[in-house]
Amino acid sequence: MSPQSNRADPARHFRDPEAPRSTERLLGLDLGSRTIGLAVSDPLGITAQGLETLRRKNKRTDFQHLANVIHNHQIGEIVIGYPLHMSGSVGTQAEKAALFAQELRERFQLPVHLWDERLSSAQANRVLRESEMSIRRRGEVVDRLAAVLILQSFLDNRAR
Numbered sequence: 001m002s003p004q005s006n007r008a009d010p011a012r013h014f015r016d017p018e019a020p021r022s023t024e025r026l027l028g029l030d031l032g033s034r035t036i037g038l039a040v041s042d043p044l045g046i047t048a049q050g051l052e053t054l055r056r057k058n059k060r061t062d063f064q065h066l067a068n069v070i071h072n073h074q075i076g077e078i079v080i081g082y083p084l085h086m087s088g089s090v091g092t093q094a095e096k097a098a099l100f101a102q103e104l105r106e107r108f109q110l111p112v113h114l115w116d117e118r119l120s121s122a123q124a125n126r127v128l129r130e131s132e133m134s135i136r137r138r139g140e141v142v143d144r145l146a147a148v149l150i151l152q153s154f155l156d157n158r159a160r
Contacts, residue, residue, distance in 0.1 A: 024076025028151025030143050031097055037143030039151040040073050048151035050144035078104055081117030081150040120149040
């Protein structure tokens, strides 16, 4: 075994951040003030599956939870819902999402994309209403489904 075989892959630190990473997954986030909906792509970046919703506590705990998700699911990129106004203008919530995205970039050194989510929560609620799920159960899964819709939209757009 050569002395260099134990070293980490140095090319990993010099990859183009916009280039897709074939073995790493994408993490989708639907940010809220009390919860963060989570979704992860399959290894090929074709489909999105929901993960358990993160109940926010404080910044340190929230970022530790996200660090665990990033490690456990081999995340290479993050997609955050960007809640623009229907007119396309940036409001308070979109500014918060942009700040959160910047903090994720700095902490995890991963590409973080802001993705237009204007109708994802409304679409998630409509899908859940049509499923005849109880109101209580809908409240438990709406953030997860919104994260899935955000990530799936991003994946579909990237595939085009």
